Amino acid sequence: MSQAYAARRARLRDQCAAAGGEAALVSRSANVRYLCGGGVPPGAVLLLGPVQDVLVAPLTPLWEPLPGGSYHPEDLRILVLPGEGGDPAGAAADLAAADGAESLAVEEHHLTVARHRALAAAAPRLRLVDLGRAVEQLRLVKDDEEISCLRIAAELADQALGELLESILVGRTERHLALELERRLVDHGADGPAFPTVVATGPNSGRAGHTPTDRRVEEGDFLTIGLGADYRGYRCEVGRTFVIGPSPATWQVELYDAVFAAQRAGREALVPGAACRDVDRATRQVLDSAGFGEGLGPRMGHGVGLEIDEDPRLAPSAMGKLDACVPVTVEPGVHLPGRGGVRIDDTLVVRPEADGGPELLTITTKELLAL
Amino acid sequence: MSQAYAARRARLRDQCAAAGGEAALVSRSANVRYLCGGGVPPGAVLLLGPVQDVLVAPLTPLWEPLPGGSYHPEDLRILVLPGEGGDPAGAAADLAAADGAESLAVEEHHLTVARHRALAAAAPRLRLVDLGRAVEQLRLVKDDEEISCLRIAAELADQALGELLESILVGRTERHLALELERRLVDHGADGPAFPTVVATGPNSGRAGHTPTDRRVEEGDFLTIGLGADYRGYRCEVGRTFVIGPSPATWQVELYDAVFAAQRAGREALVPGAACRDVDRATRQVLDSAGFGEGLGPRMGHGVGLEIDEDPRLAPSAMGKLDACVPVTVEPGVHLPGRGGVRIDDTLVVRPEADGGPELLTITTKELLAL
Numbered sequence: 001m002s003q004a005y006a007a008r009r010a011r012l013r014d015q016c017a018a019a020g021g022e023a024a025l026v027s028r029s030a031n032v033r034y035l036c037g038g039g040v041p042p043g044a045v046l047l048l049g050p051v052q053d054v055l056v057a058p059l060t061p062l063w064e065p066l067p068g069g070s071y072h073p074e075d076l077r078i079l080v081l082p083g084e085g086g087d088p089a090g091a092a093a094d095l096a097a098a099d100g101a102e103s104l105a106v107e108e109h110h111l112t113v114a115r116h117r118a119l120a121a122a123a124p125r126l127r128l129v130d131l132g133r134a135v136e137q138l139r140l141v142k143d144d145e146e147i148s149c150l151r152i153a154a155e156l157a158d159q160a161l162g163e164l165l166e167s168i169l170v171g172r173t174e175r176h177l178a179l180e181l182e183r184r185l186v187d188h189g190a191d192g193p194a195f196p197t198v199v200a201t202g203p204n205s206g207r208a209g210h211t212p213t214d215r216r217v218e219e220g221d222f223l224t225i226g227l228g229a230d231y232r233g234y235r236c237e238v239g240r241t242f243v244i245g246p247s248p249a250t251w252q253v254e255l256y257d258a259v260f261a262a263q264r265a266g267r268e269a270l271v272p273g274a275a276c277r278d279v280d281r282a283t284r285q286v287l288d289s290a291g292f293g294e295g296l297g298p299r300m301g302h303g304v305g306l307e308i309d310e311d312p313r314l315a316p317s318a319m320g321k322l323d324a325c326v327p328v329t330v331e332p333g334v335h336l337p338g339r340g341g342v343r344i345d346d347t348l349v350v351r352p353e354a355d356g357g358p359e360l361l362t363i364t365t366k367e368l369l370a371l
Numbered sequence: 372m373s374q375a376y377a378a379r380r381a382r383l384r385d386q387c388a389a390a391g392g393e394a395a396l397v398s399r400s401a402n403v404r405y406l407c408g409g410g411v412p413p414g415a416v417l418l419l420g421p422v423q424d425v426l427v428a429p430l431t432p433l434w435e436p437l438p439g440g441s442y443h444p445e446d447l448r449i450l451v452l453p454g455e456g457g458d459p460a461g462a463a464a465d466l467a468a469a470d471g472a473e474s475l476a477v478e479e480h481h482l483t484v485a486r487h488r489a490l491a492a493a494a495p496r497l498r499l500v501d502l503g504r505a506v507e508q509l510r511l512v513k514d515d516e517e518i519s520c521l522r523i524a525a526e527l528a529d530q531a532l533g534e535l536l537e538s539i540l541v542g543r544t545e546r547h548l549a550l551e552l553e554r555r556l557v558d559h560g561a562d563g564p565a566f567p568t569v570v571a572t573g574p575n576s577g578r579a580g581h582t583p584t585d586r587r588v589e590e591g592d593f594l595t596i597g598l599g600a601d602y603r604g605y606r607c608e609v610g611r612t613f614v615i616g617p618s619p620a621t622w623q624v625e626l627y628d629a630v631f632a633a634q635r636a637g638r639e640a641l642v643p644g645a646a647c648r649d650v651d652r653a654t655r656q657v658l659d660s661a662g663f664g665e666g667l668g669p670r671m672g673h674g675v676g677l678e679i680d681e682d683p684r685l686a687p688s689a690m691g692k693l694d695a696c697v698p699v700t701v702e703p704g705v706h707l708p709g710r711g712g713v714r715i716d717d718t719l720v721v722r723p724e725a726d727g728g729p730e731l732l733t734i735t736t737k738e739l740l741a742l
Binding site: 059106108109110111112113114115116117130175179182183186298 | 430481482483485486488553669
């Protein structure tokens with residue numbers, strides 16, 4: 001696996017060289033992890049230098065350097081700053097300049113103005129240029145190893161959700177159900193939840209990102225659950241809505257059917273080459289026609305990977321097209337104020353039709369279950 | 372309480388005016404929360420404008436604006452951006468310029484280079500200056516309301532820890548104990564853990580920020596626990612080390628005594644007017660003299676509040692002095708590679724001697740308990 005990281009760094013270096021860059025400094029933590037692997041200390045930055053690649057790490061109370069302070073696994077040197085308070089980015093710029101670089105590409109969408117200024121002061125002869133979202137671009141299309149991590153993460157989330165549905169729900173609070181889901185995720189081998197678990201009952205149901213409250217599950221409620229697992233840094237998402245009690249009301253069935261149809265339309269629009277905005281539109285249109293177009297969220301899905309919310313965005317203003325091997329969520333939701341709502345959310349990997357079309361990672365049923 | 376927020380904004384505005392600033396843009400989320408209260412949508416920024424204060428919020432899938440899109444609780448106007456993808460900072464700069472400001476102070480230690488550039492482009496006639504850490508400075512000294520939130524947070528953490536100690540520990544994994552602590556925190560009314568709970572057994576014990584593993588508690592282990600509660604946004608910290616089994620080994624007692632003495636020295640150094648670095652030194656010196664000086668962490672404590680790790684730092688290079696009503700941690704720890712170690716961590720509020728000296732918020736015993 002460590003060869004994969006070296007290959008990713010080589011790809012980034014080639015891109016930089018093609019753009020005339022001599023050295024690059026990666027500071028955004030998910031990007032550093034992508035290029036160096038897990039276990040990187042918090043706050044570390046990666047220098048792709050003219051002579052050597054160096055991971056520069058701050059000395060923090062949350063990480064203990066290996067004895068000796070630095071080591072060299074393969075071609076990646078690791079340098080731990082000796083004292084507290086130094087910015088590893090400054091030390092990395094220093095190194096780049098010492099190795100003969102005249103310019104350094106930095107992540108201007110991540111570095112703060114103050115850090116950027118300190119960097120310029122630390123190596124005054126370096127010309128700082130913008131690396132842009134080059135690493136995020138590399139991260140878009142996932143390799144087999146990454147997709148299998150996502151597959152496992154999805155399996156863990158499905159498992160935790162499935163077990164919860166077998167237990168008694170009426171009378172339990174949103175907060176307790178959320179905690180139980182997170183415990184089950186970890187029990188089954190997740191490194192943690194991918195994001196704060198959503199449990200939304202009754203009038204809260206269908207709300208995106210709802211923070212669990214002390215409201216208890218009642219007969220007749222819609223119950224919306226959204227959760228995801230983090231497995232080796234890779235994060236997936238699954239969301240379902242259930243109805244509590246023997247049989248759903250008519251409005252509940254109608255609303256559920258509309259969201260289900262919209263979500264299916266979104267999933268079916270996931271083909272390599274499709275414009276991201278068209279996936280959003282395909283999903284949104286179904287809800288519009290069903291009379292639920294008002295108050296829809298600003299987008300119908302997003303990429304997942306080392307972050308739970310990464311490129312691409314599936315939104316009306318999104319640019320770009322989908323490629324094969326890009327994992328995304330499709331997650332329309334409708335919330336009717338005072339009554340509740342429905343949200344259905346899957347993680348899928350875009351695949352060519354010849355390979356069977358989009359690969360559904362989260363396989364929990366999307367039938368409207370009455371629990 | 373909403374008056375308190377208005378008063379904080381007025382104080383910041385006075386400071387800006389004294390420094391010649393006409394308008395300020397606060398973008399760091401803990402700072403926005405400090406000035407506006409809880410419930411602020413993620414990504415919102417606060418404009419202290421020449422005419423009005425406006426909270427500008429992005430439209431995100433994680434937050435649903437109130438019907439109508441904006442409302443005016445007292446003197447704070449709330450503006451929700453209509454579409455996805457816009458930067459509220461740009462909209463705020465626009466507003467400031469429209470209200471006649473010629474300069475705008477921004478948080479250069481928080482804004483990225485890319486956002487800063489977009490801001491400059493959004494309001495080209497505004498001169499952007501640096502607000503610096505003005506809000507962080509205001510946040511240093513806590514008011515009664517803030518301290519009582521911290522007191523409750525500490526009580527919740529003590530409670531969760533106390534209950535865990537009454538249960539059977541041998542044979543359980545670090546991960547399970549950590550999850551149980553977090554569940555207990557929430558059960559008792561915490562909004563969540565203040566930071567990822569640390570449970571470190573045997574050779575892992577004493578390590579700062581240790582991520583819980585599947586290692587099980589064994590007879591003879593040191594067991595280090597570090598946890599904290601988030602109560603209404605305020606975060607505290609407590610850390611203790613126990614020994615598992617009927618009686619600790621000699622090396623365990625010696626190491627415990629040394630860390631205990633160091634931690635006491637740090638607590639006793641907490642007086643208004645003390646230099647932050649002197650608190651660090653008082654703590655560190657005890658461990659140095661006891662022969663445990665090597666491999667100590669870079670600092671012996673830090674401030675807590677809306678963030679679990681905020682100013683001041685209690686470190687050798689720290690500038691500044693302690694004031695009354697500043698809550699800090701004192702948390703020396705020693706880790707002996709291969710054997711384990713001890714960490715003892717309290718949250719205290721600096722108080723004048725006439726008021727009884729430092730107020731200990733985390734009251735779990737610091738005797739070496741054999742469990």
